[in-house]
Each structure stands twice: as C-alpha cells, then as structure tokens.
Amino acid sequence: MSSDKYEVVMGLEIHVELSTESKLFCSCSAKFGAEPNENVCPACCGMPGFPAVVNKRAVELGIAAGLVTNCEIAKVMTFDKKNYFYPDLPTGHQITQFFAPVCTNGYVELDSGKHITIKQIHIEEDAGKLVHEPRTRKTLVDFNRASVPLIEIVSNPDFRFADEVNEYLEKLRLLLSFAGISDCKMQEGSMRCDINISVREVGADKLGTRTELKNINSLKAIGRAIEYEAQRHIDTLETGSEKLVQETRGWDDDTGVSYSMREKEEAADYRYFPNPEILPVYIDDAWIEAVRNSLPEPAHEKFERMTARLGLPEYDSKIISGSQNLSRIFDGALECFDKAKDVSNWILGELLAVAKDSDIADDDISIDTAKFAAVIRLSHEGKINRTVGKKVLAEVLINDVDPEAYIEENSLGMVSDTGLLESAIRDVLSENEKSVAEYKAGSQKVFSFLVGQVMKKTAGKADPKSVNELLRKMLD
Amino acid sequence: MGLSVVLESSIMQKGLPATAGSKMLENFIAPVDATVVTRLEAAGVKISGRVDTSEFGAAGLFEDAAGGTATQGDGSLVFFAKTAQENRPLVLLCNDYTGGVSRAAVDAGLYYIQPSYGTVSRYGLIPSVGSMDQIGIVCENPEDGFEILEIISGYDAKDGVMLPNSSKTYEPQEVSSSFEIDIADMKSDYSGVYKQVMQILCSAELSNNISRYDGIKFGYRAKEYKDLNELYTKSRTEAFGEDVKLAAVTGAMVLYGDNYERYYNKAMCIRRLIKESLEFGEYDVIVSKCPILSRLCGLPSLSVPGGRVYTADALREDVLKAVSKSVINGNTSLTDDKELGGKIKAIRNQKSGE
Numbered sequence: 001m002s003s004d005k006y007e008v009v010m011g012l013e014i015h016v017e018l019s020t021e022s023k024l025f026c027s028c029s030a031k032f033g034a035e036p037n038e039n040v041c042p043a044c045c046g047m048p049g050f051p052a053v054v055n056k057r058a059v060e061l062g063i064a065a066g067l068v069t070n071c072e073i074a075k076v077m078t079f080d081k082k083n084y085f086y087p088d089l090p091t092g093h094q095i096t097q098f099f100a101p102v103c104t105n106g107y108v109e110l111d112s113g114k115h116i117t118i119k120q121i122h123i124e125e126d127a128g129k130l131v132h133e134p135r136t137r138k139t140l141v142d143f144n145r146a147s148v149p150l151i152e153i154v155s156n157p158d159f160r161f162a163d164e165v166n167e168y169l170e171k172l173r174l175l176l177s178f179a180g181i182s183d184c185k186m187q188e189g190s191m192r193c194d195i196n197i198s199v200r201e202v203g204a205d206k207l208g209t210r211t212e213l214k215n216i217n218s219l220k221a222i223g224r225a226i227e228y229e230a231q232r233h234i235d236t237l238e239t240g241s242e243k244l245v246q247e248t249r250g251w252d253d254d255t256g257v258s259y260s261m262r263e264k265e266e267a268a269d270y271r272y273f274p275n276p277e278i279l280p281v282y283i284d285d286a287w288i289e290a291v292r293n294s295l296p297e298p299a300h301e302k303f304e305r306m307t308a309r310l311g312l313p314e315y316d317s318k319i320i321s322g323s324q325n326l327s328r329i330f331d332g333a334l335e336c337f338d339k340a341k342d343v344s345n346w347i348l349g350e351l352l353a354v355a356k357d358s359d360i361a362d363d364d365i366s367i368d369t370a371k372f373a374a375v376i377r378l379s380h381e382g383k384i385n386r387t388v389g390k391k392v393l394a395e396v397l398i399n400d401v402d403p404e405a406y407i408e409e410n411s412l413g414m415v416s417d418t419g420l421l422e423s424a425i426r427d428v429l430s431e432n433e434k435s436v437a438e439y440k441a442g443s444q445k446v447f448s449f450l451v452g453q454v455m456k457k458t459a460g461k462a463d464p465k466s467v468n469e470l471l472r473k474m475l476d
Numbered sequence: 477m478g479l480s481v482v483l484e485s486s487i488m489q490k491g492l493p494a495t496a497g498s499k500m501l502e503n504f505i506a507p508v509d510a511t512v513v514t515r516l517e518a519a520g521v522k523i524s525g526r527v528d529t530s531e532f533g534a535a536g537l538f539e540d541a542a543g544g545t546a547t548q549g550d551g552s553l554v555f556f557a558k559t560a561q562e563n564r565p566l567v568l569l570c571n572d573y574t575g576g577v578s579r580a581a582v583d584a585g586l587y588y589i590q591p592s593y594g595t596v597s598r599y600g601l602i603p604s605v606g607s608m609d610q611i612g613i614v615c616e617n618p619e620d621g622f623e624i625l626e627i628i629s630g631y632d633a634k635d636g637v638m639l640p641n642s643s644k645t646y647e648p649q650e651v652s653s654s655f656e657i658d659i660a661d662m663k664s665d666y667s668g669v670y671k672q673v674m675q676i677l678c679s680a681e682l683s684n685n686i687s688r689y690d691g692i693k694f695g696y697r698a699k700e701y702k703d704l705n706e707l708y709t710k711s712r713t714e715a716f717g718e719d720v721k722l723a724a725v726t727g728a729m730v731l732y733g734d735n736y737e738r739y740y741n742k743a744m745c746i747r748r749l750i751k752e753s754l755e756f757g758e759y760d761v762i763v764s765k766c767p768i769l770s771r772l773c774g775l776p777s778l779s780v781p782g783g784r785v786y787t788a789d790a791l792r793e794d795v796l797k798a799v800s801k802s803v804i805n806g807n808t809s810l811t812d813d814k815e816l817g818g819k820i821k822a823i824r825n826q827k828s829g830e
C-alpha cells in the first residue's frame with residue numbers, strides 16, 4: 001500500500017449493538033446466544049398489529065455514545081423507515097434514523113492528537129439471520145437479532161492509514177464498553193465495521209472512486225483488507241485497463257481477496273421516509289445531564305488514576321483499565337481492601353490464571369469482589385500462602401464459596417507451627433537421603449526440591465518462609 | 477349494557493382469523509386481543525361478529541374521495557346497503573382512514589364517529605396508514621356510539637402514538653339551538669387538494685406497511701416459485717387485490733429517488749399547512765361534506781345521514797356529541813344542505829362568540 005504517489009482516504013461506518021436488556025420496539029430479550037427464534041414475539045417477527053414502542057434505554061445509550069465521542073445531541077430525534085425486501089428483515093423495512101439522528105458532529109482523538117471526526121450516530125434495529133442448510137438445501141431464518149438495537153457511528157473520510165483505523169476502533173471499543181453502551185465483541189458481531197475506501201494522487205482535492213468493504217470481523221482482517229483494497233485501487237489506476245466502479249465489496253479473509261457484491265447494489269433505493277408510527281423523541285438538557293451523570297469513569301481517566309494516584313505500573317494499569325470487566329473487579333476489590341498493588345497483582349496473576357484454567361474469558365469473569373478482596377487480605381495477613389490463596393480463589397470464582405469458611409472447613413490455614421513443620425522436614429529428609437547428600441556436596445539446586453517436598457507433605461499449607469528457614473537450619 | 481358490537485376484520489380477536497379483507501391474510505389467526513376488544517369485554521359489551529372490510533381499507537382511496545359518495549369496493553363499503561335494516565349491527569368498529577366507510581354509512585342512514593388521532597389504541601389493529609389509522613365507530617344511534625367510544629378510548633402504553641392526556645368521558649356542552657352557521661374564512665375549497673395529498677400519503681404508507689407480507693413468515697405463499705424474487709412477486713401478485721396493488725406501486729413511486737421531494741414531502745408540507753390553517757378560535761366545528769379533513773389532521777369528526785361531516789378540534793368529542801343531539805333534535809341550521817353549498821363552513825358557538 002505504501003506509495004509516494006497516492007494517498008488512501010477512508011471513512012468508517014461502525015455498527016455496535018447496544019447493551020439493552022430488551023429489543024428496540026418490543027420486550028423480547030436482546031441477549032446473545034439463545035436458541036434460534038427463542039427471543040421473538042409477534043411484533044419483532046413482523047406480524048401486523050403491534051405498534052412500535054420505543055425502548056427508552058436504547059435512546060439513553062445512544063445519547064451516551066454521543067457524549068463519549070464529543071457529539072452534539074439532537075433536541076428532537078425521529079425514527080425513519082428504510083425499505084427493502086430480504087427474508088431476514090421481517091417487516092420489509094428497517095426502522096432507522098435518516099432525517100434526524102440522535103447525535104451529530106463529534107470526534108475521537110488519536111494518540112497523535114489527530115481528530116477523527118464523526119458525522120453522525122444513529123439508532124436503528126438489527127435484522128435477523130439466515131442459516132443455510134446444505135444438507136436439505138433449505139434456508140432458515142432466525143429472528144433472535146431482529147429489532148435488537150444498534151447504533152451506527154459514521155465517521156468522515158479522515159483516515160489515511162490502516163493504523164489510524166485500528167487505533168480509532170480500539171479507542172471506540174474502550175469508550176463504548178466502558179460506558180456500558182455495548183460489549184463491542186467483533187467475533188460475536190456486536191461490533192461490525194464497514195470501510196469506505198478511495199485512493200487519490202497526493203495533493204489532489206477531489207476524492208477518488210470509492211468502494212465500500214463489508215463483512216470484516218476482526219481487527220487483523222481490517223488491516224489486511226485495507227492493504228489489499230488500496231493496492232487494488234492503485235493497480236487499477238496505474239494500468240488503466242479497467243475503470244474503478246463505486247460498489248460494495250465483501251472481504252474474504254481466508255483467501256485475502258475482496259469481491260464484488262454488485263448484485264445487491266443495483267436495486268438500492270431505500271425509499272426512506274419519516275416513520276409516522278413513532279412520535280419524535282424530545283431530548284432536553286435535563287435528560288442529557290442525567291445520562292452524563294450515569295456514565296462511569298472513562299478508560300483513559302481510569303488509567304491516569306491508577307498510574308498517577310495509585311502508583312501502579314503502566315503495564316498493569318493498561319491491562320486493567322483496558323477492560324471494563326477487570327476495572328469493575330479492581331474497583332470493587334479495592335473498596336474492600338485498599339492495597340492497590342496487591343489487588344492489581346492478584347488480578348493479573350492469580351485471577352486471570354484461574355479464569356483461564358476454567359476457560360473463562362477476561363470479560364466474562366464474574367466474581368464477588370468482596371470475597372475476592374477477602375482472599376487477598378488473608379494472603380496479605382499471612383493466614384494463607386499464595387498457593388492456597390489461588391486454590392481458594394478458584395473456589396470463590398467457580399462455586400462462590402465464602403473464603404474464610406472454606407479455609408476453615410478444609411483446614412487450609414497456613415502452618416507456621418515450628419513443631420509441625422520440623423516433623424514434616426524430618427520426614428522429608430529421611431525419605432530423601434540422596435538429595436540431602438547432594439546438598440551437602442554443594443548442590444543448591446536440590447534445596448528448592450526439598451522445599452517443594454515439604455510443601456507437598458503439608459498439602460501446600462506451610463508458610464514457605466518458615467520452611468526455608470527451618471530447612472536450612474536443619475540441613476546445616 | 478345491552479349493546480353489541482361488530483368488528484371489522486382488521487381488529488384482532490385472539491384465536492380468530494384477522495384478514496383485513498385480504499387473501500394475503502386468509503389463514504392469519506390473531507395472536508392477541510386488540511386493546512379495544514379487551515376493553516369492550518371488560519365493560520361487558522358483547523362482540524357479536526366480524527365483517528370483512530375492503531382489503532386493508534384501501535377501496536376508497538382512489539375514488540373521488542373529496543366529495544362524492546362511495547359506489548364501489550367490497551366488504552364494509554356495501555355492507556350497510558346490503559344488510560337489511562333489522563339485521564344491522566347497532567355499532568361497528570372499523571379503521572376508516574380513507575373516509576369511504578363513513579360515506580357508505582351515512583348513505584345507509586347511519587352515523588359515523590371518527591375519534592381524535594391517538595385516543596383509541598391501535599394495539600391489535602392491522603395497520604394500513606400509520607399516520608391516519610384510527611379505530612372509528614359506525615352507529616345507528618350516536619348516543620350508543622359515544623358510549624362505546626368512552627369504553628374504548630384512553631391511554632394505552634402498547635401504542636406509541638397515544639396522547640397521554642386523552643380524556644375518557646365526553647360531557648356535551650350546552651348547544652342545542654345556540655349554534656348559528658357562519659361562513660368561516662377558510663380561504664378556499666381545499667377538497668381537490670385533500671384528495672391528492674391523501675392518495676400520496678396513504679399509498680406511501682400502505683406500500684410500506686404491506687411490505688411485511690412477503691410470503692416468508694406468515695400469510696399467503698405462492699405454490700410454485702424458482703427463486704426468492706419469484707417467491708415475493710408471485711405471492712404478492714396472487715394475494716393482493718387491485719386497489720392494494722395500485723397503492724403499493726403508487727407508494728413506491730412517490731418515495732423513489734427525487735420523487736420523495738416532488739411528491740411525498742410536498743404532500744407532507746401541504747398536510748402541515750392544512751393543519752396550521754385550521755384555527756378553531758371561536759368556532760366549535762367545521763361543517764363540510766369531506767370526511768378526509770379529519771383524517772389528514774387527526775381531528776375528531778361526526779358524519780351524519782345526508783352526508784354532512786362535522787369536524788371538531790382535537791379532543792373535542794364533547795362538541796360532536798352535542799352536535800349529534802342537535803341534529804337528532806332537528807336543528808335545521810345544522811342539517812340544511814342549502815346553507816352549505818359545497819363549501820366548508822364553521823359553526824360559531826354563540827356563547828363564545830360574544
């Protein structure tokens with residue numbers, strides 16, 4: 001893609017599913033991952049006779065999206081109808097915002113200080129999903145996603161490099177997931193990205209012919225798709241053999257090639273008109289302020305707080321502040337146990353490891369933060385050692401046990417009773433005469449082996465520091 | 477209450493077919509009771525039957541909607557003429573957005589009450605033209621009609637366009653002979669324009685609302701088709717009648733590309749101008765022979781035998797109730813056609829006119 005002669009110009013249209021409990025115009029659940037057509041009602045599968053009633057929460061999340069991206073919030077917003085036929089669209093039209101969207105004129109600032117300006121953010125309903133069954137050669141429709149609220153964030157053509165696109169997406173993901181607007185999971189389709197791309201000679205005012213890339217579902221794929229498509233534009237301009245066509249193109253990440261979706265383009269006149277069945281929504285300053293006050297601390301401010309005020313390392317702070325879920329756990333635990341460094345170490349060390357062992361993704365960790373804090377405190381106070389702590393933590397995470405009761409019941413409290421430890425060490429030394437001889441002959445390596453044996457004998461409950469001291473004393 | 481009510485087939489009763497007069501919905505069984513049904517049943521009103529309308533109520537749309545009488549169409553448009561006097565229901569509920577039913581009703585010697593837009597819930601009403609859809613009342617005796625109106629009207633959270641303050645009781649003010657007819661300054665006779673505006677807006681909205689009938693999920697599906705496009709076109713071609721097809725094509729045309737500005741948006745602007753020009757001031761009702769004025773402006777109206785239509789300000793059903801009493805009492809100034817001469821007039825309330 002690197003070429004001194006040409007400049008790539010890109011704009012992004014990002015669809016983000018809003019984290020509402022229910023759909024945009026009915027009370028069906030909007031949760032991901034249900035059985036096909038489990039979350040449907042007559043209204044969202046297109047039956048007549050069910051007037052749309054706007055989900056107020058969706059409007060609030062739309063306003064919140066505008067606030068975190070420095071947008072102007074509309075005083076009056078309307079819903080409009082976009083007409084097209086497709087089997088996954090139950091009513092034959094999509095309810096969206098065309099004439100008066102909820103937010104306009106915002107921006108996201110990149111690290112370089114450059115502003116990516118946002119033309120508008122509008123609220124709309126998602127469509128269902130077609131499932132093709134090769135065996136029976138039938139196509140089935142799943143309306144679970146039909147009418148789930150989305151926002152579309154439309155940027156101006158401010159991007160010049162793929163890196164900027166990636167940074168913008170990552171920043172948006174943080175802003176939106178932190179504010180609880182969306183979980184922004186590209187793999188699950190709750191964040192989708194279309195890229196408008198064109199190429200022009202450096203210094204030219206006019207934009208070149210633009211194509212729109214669709215179906216890109218990972219950050220990695222975005223970089224590849226941009227590179228491929230920009231090069232395709234440049235090659236076409238250079239050879240002049242064929243003309244660039246303004247069209248929608250799909251991206252096949254397996255073959256690394258974009259392909260024309262022109263067929264769909266031909267009939268595209270959406271006959272937009274204002275939806276007469278939904279009254280305009282008036283947004284007053286009081287409502288905007290209420291939404292603003294309900295927003296949690298944004299990621300970058302949290303990072304500042306963690307590094308500057310709490311004195312945590314940048315690396316740790318970045319990981320925790322970069323995840324809404326880990327931030328929530330951090331803040332929750334910190335409320336019960338105010339040693340920030342311990343809390344952060346336990347999150348990045350034990351908690352993530354324990355979650356990984358159980359195949360729980362970072363964002364899906366759900367733990368009682370008070371109990372988590374109790375485990376950290378018990379370890380800090382020397383009541384349990386770290387190994388036991390990790391074991392207890394796993395129990396808290398999976399079975400929500402009470403840590404103190406669990407330690408009591410399973411007698412996991414740290415053993416620093418010298419008598420008990422000495423007897424355990426004596427046993428170990430007599431069972432491992434060969435290693436003892438090696439140690440005496442000067443091998444330091446076997447020392448840690450012997451410590452391990454003592455820990456094993458005490459079922460991991462021994463205080464490692466005492467074991468160390470006693471073992472040295474008894475060997476020397 | 478001894479009243480019994482008949483419902484147009486666009487109003488859902490759970491478990492019964494709700495066809496809206498269309499072959500497209502011949503096997504469509506209503507999944508719920510419409511709010512009006514729930515309210516009637518709660519009030520002990522008997523629902524004695526269902527009657528097919530013209531398909532999606534579109535029959536009156538492309539006739540001379542401005543002043544003429546309905547002469548064509550199926551279902552309820554001729555229902556009254558054909559049904560013998562003694563077999564007629566006392567009250568019929570229907571969605572008469574074109575004004576066609578009300579004209580047929582008054583021709584048959586009945587009254588028609590159009591409530592203010594947003595006062596009767598449309599939950600469970602098969603939609604045709606969202607900006608005008610409104611369940612109205614055909615009745616032999618206006619007193620019965622207003623009694624039913626009190627039962628079915630009032631806020632319903634399931635309909636997003638309900639007026640929050642819609643009143644439920646209509647106490648007629650003192651009127652009887654205290655009205656006098658006065659030619660209001662209505663500038664000109666809009667009726668020709670009304671008709672075109674109606675046709676543009678109604679076909680746009682109807683074409684959109686019936687796009688849900690695609691043969692995929694419910695409703696009629698063609699027996700044979702080779703691909704998706706043919707499934708759509710054959711199902712819709714075979715199941716929709718002429719009026720609805722005309723509306724679908726006209727509607728798609730007026731929204732397409734630049735036509736949006738040329739037709740649809742212009743019609744919207746004219747509708748707004750008409751609304752804004754209707755300042756009731758010291759007048760209580762506008763008298764005309766044009767039922768669509770109230771449809772376009774969302775205002776309540778009363779059509780009486782002989783063809784006169786009294787349109788009142790929003791939420792002023794009480795005025796209409798008073799007018800109906802005057803008409804029944806033989807107040808000639810309210811019924812004399814010579815006074816009207818095809819023009820729109822307004823009735824001044826003497827008390828406020830002083």
Ligand SMILES: [Zn+2]
Nearest residue numbers: 026028041044
């Ligand atoms: Zn639903």
